[in-house]
Amino acid sequence: MRRIDIVAAIALLGFVALMVLVIIPGESSEGVWHGLSPYFYPVVMLAGVGLSSVGLLVQALTDKSAYNNQTTTPLTWSEFGFFLLACLLILGAVLVFHWLGTWAGGLALIAALMIFMGERNPLRIAAVAVPTIALTWVLVTWTLKIPLP
Amino acid sequence: MSGQVLQAFSNVMTLEVMAYITLGLFIGYVVGVLPGLSRATAIALLIPITYKLPPLAGISFLIGVSKGGNTGSALTAILINVPGEPQSVVTALDGYPLAQQGKSQKALKIALIASVLGDFLATLALIALAQPLAAIATGTGPVEITAVLIFAVTFIAAVSGHSFYKGLIAGFLGLLLAAPRLDIETGQPRLTFGFADLYDGVPLLAVAIGTLALSEMLVQIDKGWRGSYEHKAALLRDSTPEGRRLSYREFITCLPTIIRSTFVGIGIGSIPGMGASLSSFLAYAWTKNRDKDPSSFGKGRLEGVAAAESADNASVPAGLIPMFAIGLPSSASAALLMGAFMLHGLTPGPFLFRDDAALVYAIFIGMVMASFIMLIMGLIGQNLFARLITVSEIILVPIIVFLCVIGAYLEGSGMFSVYLMLVFAFVGYFMKKFDFSFVTFLIGFILGPMAELSLRQAMIITDGKITSLASHPVALVFLALAVLSIWKLNSVRRLQAKTGALPEEP
Structure with missing residues (x-):
């Protein structure tokens, strides 16, 4: 599960970057990143996903003891x-x-x-x-x- | 107010509404009996059926499904030691040993009575508490609502599933899923990728049925489990004469346990994210610890069954207190009920009491009536429901998958919702396998539109300055609680992960 968490965290960070840098600008003709742009809300939520993914990545890399009791593979x-x-x-x-x-x-x-x-x-x-x-x-x-x- | 209550009473006491409450309870009971099919799944599948119904009949039907599901799950826990719902694990601790002693019907009777009493008393608590709390909540503004939502998502993420960060990720992804729609201010399409079907937002049922029902069926197929429980259902027939009866003395002995455990269920169930499992565990542990002979628990004590079932069933109406009072769902079932309200053009929360008090009172009265109907249904239909245990997964799973396709089709009257459901089934499967809380995801999705509106209004009111929060003390308190829940509950969660004691999803 630790490896899966690392992969998932990196994948989610990639997703956030893709959304913020490519998809959201591509979907709008007026890309404003502050104030009350239509993309304010999704960018804030993506920031939440990004920060949580960083937290998950740091935990997976530094706190191996948290995975001590998770011995079975979740998906073969x-x-x-x-x-x-x-x-x-x-x-x-x-x-x-x-x-x-x-x-x-x-x-x-x-x-x-x-x-x-x-x-x-x-x-x-x-x-x-x-x-x-x-x-x-x-x-x-x-x-x-x-x-x- | 008395006029509204009388009007509500007359609205409920019609053949149509009572029939739908009864049907909902029956379907819920059946769902509760069948392992692998949760009441949240059933609610998601049955929401499309309520489209054409009046709001009272539709909502009462779905609440009946929720109540019946909780009561029915005790059957399999007692008869075959397989809980119909996760919270019935505790019921099985003493229920199954009782069945093995030839006292299955006695156990089933006390489970039923405890369930009904717990449900009834908790419904009275809901009626007593929801409106006063709603009255307090109407004094809040967008800044406070935003702070409450932030606290709710972080708290639910912290207590759901096995990982705090994964819970947060799931919550934010659910909130993000509310973004594709026409922007509320400009009316321009946002993140719709050219699909007109997304102008009103991602369809609720495509997400709910996909992540809850269809993904669970994929897990069931994946397990390759084919069970036949005919030999175990024989336990119901083989009860001794003494084991078939529940005496008045035995009931009176269990009554203090039932009342005490009901209060535990009300307290825990009303807190978002806590779940019925925790209620039943705590009630059972308390009953065991204060008993003169704690070592006899786990070997067939009626009080053990009574404690688990009353707390478990009390948590269902209690879980609706935050939904009615402040528009905050506390579990997957409550989130789906909230979605059903919205599909009928109603917004659960403090203003529903102001805008449509008669409907709210009617729903409350319907819930009280449902408790009595549940008792009668359980007493009459116990043997019939027990037979359902023998139905194989090979029959059930394909039927449920077919109903998922139909349910998703009905929402959008087209195939877009069906294909979207398949996508979310894929996502839900991996969320379940890799322990991302799909409950937090669903709650985030349901709350998303409200979260965006209140966040944007809060930004306007505070002019984007964090120092403006000083004039919103209630908001500051909830933001502080959010930080506290991140810090404290994450520490507890990490300790639990190390020791292997992890909670169930609500």
């Missing part, structure tokens, strides 16, 4: 791979939801995740997916009268 490479795969599945199903509608996207999403988590019985997948989507469709479009794709 296999967990990260598993997570990325799950994200890709969800993103793919959301794209189906966007292009083909609620029923196709819902079926793709629920089926993909159930298979990913170990379910192999198609009847059970259908028994979960179809009533879920149907109930949601009825609740949202008929009761709340909000259209779904």
Whole structure:
């Protein structure tokens, strides 16, 4: 966790620098850094992020005893791979939801995740997916009268 | 005022409002029973359903979910030693041993009664304290509000999660997230990157559902945990006749513990960032230490279950005291409730009592009614709710992910919020894994617009001069408290990190 804190602190300092030096000036035609410019508030918050990141970096570099009881790795490479795969599945199903509608996207999403988590019985997948989507469709479009794709 | 209370009473005692309170409690109970699904997640998912509802029905529904979730979490803690919510860890200390002794139903009954009593008394405390505190708060101006917000964010950052600096980073990032929108003075787009969907600010539900619900589901998928608890749910059926009953004598014995622990829950729960976990731990520890036989705790004492549950449930209404009084959410659930208020065009805080007192009183009355409904629901539905423990994650997680997509879509009536939700799910996952407090992040995001407005007004009033603070003593006090919380709580946090005793997220 100590290494992660150091990397995170440096990354956040980089983010603050990017925002203050590149993105905020690029987003505005009137870059004023004091008074009540529209960018006063985000710059103040970015300063807070920056100062806290410096604090985290200093703590991580100088106070090793604070990490004595944190022995387990918070995220292994296999967990990260598993997570990325799950994200890709969800993103793919959301794209189906966007292009083909609620029923196709819902079926793709629920089926993909159930298979990913170990379910192999198609009847059970259908028994979960179809009533879920149907109930949601009825609740949202008929009761709340909000259209779904 | 009596006219407003009568009007509030008549507004609440309608079939529609009572039905939504009951439905909210039922859903909350179910959510509380299911491990891995928190009440904050459920509130985030259910906010879109309240769009079309009148504010009273919608807010009462969501408060019902919050209350039911806290009560339901005791079930899994007692029956299978897996807390439905983090604060139910303490309930399991004596609840699970009672279940193993064939007294599961006795334990469940005392947990239910303690929950309802704690919730009811804390709701009365909320009604008694919120308005007087709000009246004091109306005398404050932007300088004082800015100082209170600075103190709140630093204090919550200091007590949440495992690292003070990470908590602060999360808080400031949440506050920063309120920046993309049309500027409040010039009306020009600011940090919107050409997306018109951001003109009103980053959508609340995209952030809430992404960081709370979807990221938690990604963690659940990641764990690869598939549990079947049928054999453990048998503990409910196998109770002895004596173990199924809670006698009047046993209830009277637990009553002083319930009342004492309720006051602990009210005190701790009303302080932003403290959380229900701390309430239940403190109440349990106090009960154990003053008992004649402390060594019997942890082996099946009814008083242990009663202390934990009454403090835990008292912290829910108590956590709404700062929200109603000064517009400051004390937990993730309170932050989401505050977001729900805003989505209905209301701003929780001192001026809500002035502008819509009848609505506030109606919500309070609804909360009192919810306590009674919760008791009836618990007594009748205990066995039914216990069966839910056997539902596998393979079924639950995909359903919840689907509901996340629908919920995000409903907010913006388009796919922008859905894609944004995916981004925040990604961010929330890493925040959870690397111990950046997502609760502080969410609270910062909810408070962001108010923080910006008060900061800008404060800068105008003080002309940007720090010496002007001398004429704002209340602001100076809160700024001093912020510095004190950074100094003292950071020292305590570093000591806890070294000894391994770290608190839970509120």
